[in-house]
Amino acid sequence: MLFRYLFILLILLPLKAFALIEVDITRGNLSPLPVAVSPLSIDNESKNNFKKILKKEDLGSAISAVVENNLRQSGLFNPLDKNAFLQKADIANLKPRFEDWNLIKAQALITGKVTFVDEKLRVEFRLWDVLAGKEMMALAFTTVPSNWRRVGHIITDKVYERLTGEKGYFDTRIIYVSENGPKTNRIKKLAIMDQDGFNSKFLTLGNELVLTPRFSPTNQMVTYLSYFRNLPRVYLLDIETGLQEVVGDFPGMTFAPRFSPDGKKIIMSFAQDGNSDIYTMDLENRIVERITNHPSIDTSPSYSPDAKYITFNSDRSGYQQIYVMNSNGKNVKRISFGNGLYGTPVWSPRGDLIAFTKLHKGKFYIGVMRTDGTGERLLTENFYQEAPSWSPNGRVLIFYRETKTNSKGEGFSAKLWSIDLTGYNEKMVETETDASDPSWSSLLSN
Amino acid sequence: MNRNITISFVLHTLLVIITAMSLPFLAKKPIDLPPIVSVELIQISDKTNIPFAPKAKKIIEKIKEKEKKLVSEQAPPKMVKKEKEDAIPLPDEKIEKIKKIKEKKQNPEKVETEIKQVSEFEKKELFDTSSIAALIDKSKVESAKTDKKLDKITQDQDKSIDFGGLSLSEEDALKAQIFGCWSIPLGLPYNENLLVRIKLQLKPDGSIMKSEILDHARMNRPGQGFYKVLAESALRAVKLCQPLRVPSSGYEKWKELQLNFDAREMLEG
Numbered sequence: 001m002l003f004r005y006l007f008i009l010l011i012l013l014p015l016k017a018f019a020l021i022e023v024d025i026t027r028g029n030l031s032p033l034p035v036a037v038s039p040l041s042i043d044n045e046s047k048n049n050f051k052k053i054l055k056k057e058d059l060g061s062a063i064s065a066v067v068e069n070n071l072r073q074s075g076l077f078n079p080l081d082k083n084a085f086l087q088k089a090d091i092a093n094l095k096p097r098f099e100d101w102n103l104i105k106a107q108a109l110i111t112g113k114v115t116f117v118d119e120k121l122r123v124e125f126r127l128w129d130v131l132a133g134k135e136m137m138a139l140a141f142t143t144v145p146s147n148w149r150r151v152g153h154i155i156t157d158k159v160y161e162r163l164t165g166e167k168g169y170f171d172t173r174i175i176y177v178s179e180n181g182p183k184t185n186r187i188k189k190l191a192i193m194d195q196d197g198f199n200s201k202f203l204t205l206g207n208e209l210v211l212t213p214r215f216s217p218t219n220q221m222v223t224y225l226s227y228f229r230n231l232p233r234v235y236l237l238d239i240e241t242g243l244q245e246v247v248g249d250f251p252g253m254t255f256a257p258r259f260s261p262d263g264k265k266i267i268m269s270f271a272q273d274g275n276s277d278i279y280t281m282d283l284e285n286r287i288v289e290r291i292t293n294h295p296s297i298d299t300s301p302s303y304s305p306d307a308k309y310i311t312f313n314s315d316r317s318g319y320q321q322i323y324v325m326n327s328n329g330k331n332v333k334r335i336s337f338g339n340g341l342y343g344t345p346v347w348s349p350r351g352d353l354i355a356f357t358k359l360h361k362g363k364f365y366i367g368v369m370r371t372d373g374t375g376e377r378l379l380t381e382n383f384y385q386e387a388p389s390w391s392p393n394g395r396v397l398i399f400y401r402e403t404k405t406n407s408k409g410e411g412f413s414a415k416l417w418s419i420d421l422t423g424y425n426e427k428m429v430e431t432e433t434d435a436s437d438p439s440w441s442s443l444l445s446n
Numbered sequence: 447m448n449r450n451i452t453i454s455f456v457l458h459t460l461l462v463i464i465t466a467m468s469l470p471f472l473a474k475k476p477i478d479l480p481p482i483v484s485v486e487l488i489q490i491s492d493k494t495n496i497p498f499a500p501k502a503k504k505i506i507e508k509i510k511e512k513e514k515k516l517v518s519e520q521a522p523p524k525m526v527k528k529e530k531e532d533a534i535p536l537p538d539e540k541i542e543k544i545k546k547i548k549e550k551k552q553n554p555e556k557v558e559t560e561i562k563q564v565s566e567f568e569k570k571e572l573f574d575t576s577s578i579a580a581l582i583d584k585s586k587v588e589s590a591k592t593d594k595k596l597d598k599i600t601q602d603q604d605k606s607i608d609f610g611g612l613s614l615s616e617e618d619a620l621k622a623q624i625f626g627c628w629s630i631p632l633g634l635p636y637n638e639n640l641l642v643r644i645k646l647q648l649k650p651d652g653s654i655m656k657s658e659i660l661d662h663a664r665m666n667r668p669g670q671g672f673y674k675v676l677a678e679s680a681l682r683a684v685k686l687c688q689p690l691r692v693p694s695s696g697y698e699k700w701k702e703l704q705l706n707f708d709a710r711e712m713l714e715g
Contacts, residue, residue, distance in 0.1 A: 021703050022705075025625070028630040162675070
């Protein structure tokens with residue numbers, strides 16, 4: 001009898017052992033992660049050497065400032081005030097006192113060291129998990145000293161990827177149309193800059209009107225619209241050599257160019273006799289292929305990242321709307337059905353969304369929708385804004401916005417703006433002049 | 447003999463008739479009863495049965511069911527390219543080798559031992575085998591006394607009876623605290639099955655004695671970068687939040703706690 005009781009009890013026993021309380025955590029905060037970016041430590045000899053070459057007082061602090069600025073601009077991180085730091089940079093790089101960093105509420109810490117080795121810049125950096133008290137990442141880079149800003153961007157990319165799970169977008173450049181002068185007589189030049197607005201330079205002289213520059217996925221080529229014999233034509237420009245050429249020998253106007261994901265083709269619109277269709281041109285053998293054949297205006301083509309599909313806008317339904325088709329022009333489907341006009345569709349590098357400009361009741365919106373047209377979200381609204389371009393990780397959109405002129409025709413400006421995919425963190429991107437038609441490059445250090 | 451039987455039969459018959467005549471239901475008309483209305487009795491309990499976020503709850507349950515499947519459905523590990531940080535900056539031969547974070551491989555044997563320890567502990571708490579015979583014998587003798595005792599549940603008995611979870615308010619307080627501490631990594635894909643389960647051993651004041659990611663091995667598997675990022679963020683949240691807002695009593699009930707972190711509902715927007 002006793003054994004029978006014991007047997008039953010032993011069977012029932014695990015019931016309590018496994019009655020572990022489970023709590024489902026399905027929400028969190030989206031506030032920026034507090035990060036401490038400690039100045040990179042630098043010895044006196046290296047400091048003096050870099051001072052002679054770069055005219056920088058403290059290169060370690062300058063690089064950490066680049067990282068700090070990038071992280072802040074992303075909107076996902078909150079770099080803490082350096083005045084609150086309790087540990088010195090050179091000691092923190094060796095072994096951080098996590099209690100000190102915990103005290104100022106830092107959840108991650110970036111430390112590092114800068115040295116001058118064989119006329120080159122060598123940067124070590126470490127990323128620490130303050131709460132876990134462990135090192136998350138350690139890398140070192142060696143480059144020519146003039147590349148110091150890029151080192152800062154690459155460090156940010158690594159930190160961003162380690163902490164958010166997606167690739168960064170900091171070691172990138174933006175090409176845009178620089179604008180000067182009164183609205184009626186604007187001088188437009190092609191310009192290129194780092195994504196944070198530094199290292200800006202002009203690529204054209206401003207003799208001809210330039211529009212819609214687009215980066216090649218290889219980053220060395222740019223395609224854009226300019227005028228050739230008084231006709232708008234698509235051009236190719238090699239950034240490194242400065243050589244440019246007209247794309248194809250079309251009898252009419254070509255516009256809205258964009259590269260295919262492998263960089264081997266250009267897709268664009270060709271207009272003749274009031275009708276415009278989409279064409280591609282192979283850059284190797286110069287073979288031109290017609291993709292759409294419809295009596296309506298088909299324009300603004302953009303490939304999906306896998307190059308299987310093309311999105312474009314067309315007025316074939318009577319109003320300008322967004323369509324998706326196979327890359328051979330078959331199976332055309334309309335995907336935008338909201339009120340208003342839709343234009344400039346751009347496929348996300350992630351492949352899941354299409355960004356667009358929408359005009360509705362006199363206002364311009366930048367928005368995103370899924371590739372089947374569902375889930376339309378308008379991210380920002382303004383008097384005039386258009387031409388969204390994706391960051392290489394598909395997290396941020398850059399576009400340009402124009403302001404109204406007053407009754408005297410003054411006050412006009414065009415500026416670049418960026419916004420996060422979530423609709424938060426809308427920021428103006430600093431440029432030396434007025435700017436429009438931005439295009440974001442892919443990561444320079446893949 | 448026959449006469450006696452006849453008298454008895456007559457008298458019994460008479461008795462039956464008199465009794466029947468005097469029964470009230472025969473005299474009165476049947477009462478017109480109103481239609482029956484069923485009333486469901488619900489026992490009010492302070493234990494929550496309401497899922498906090500029904501959508502998320504469903505997703506989590508789905509994942510739990512499919513967990514084995516998911517493992518097998520994982521894409522084959524990608525060929526991880528060597529990082530080319532030095533490709534554009536010049537490579538440095540002397541560069542210190544990147545310090546690898548030591549992989550804390552989950553030791554399955556260890557986990558098993560821990561589970562066993564828990565079981566042993568619970569066994570001791572609940573049953574003392576040496577005294578079971580005595581208890582059985584006593585129960586026979588003191589059955590009347592036991593009946594009385596049943597009304598008064600002592601604290602020890604309560605401990606063994608209440609296997610359930612936290613009350614609604616207790617669970618909400620804990621959730622609200624962790625929500626505030628958890629910085630969700632926004633780069634995570636919302637369409638992947640990412641669920642991080644963390645088992646905690648708590649001190650009576652709610653501070654953490656031990657935290658363990660239940661699928662720790664997955665963290666270091668190739669192609670599971672997103673999982674690693676999520677798991678680390680969840681661990682940070684737990685550490686940041688401690689001491690956790692746990693009930694002031696019933697330590698035995700919550701000294702071990704499992705937190706299931708799932709950010710998809712927020713990432714989907």
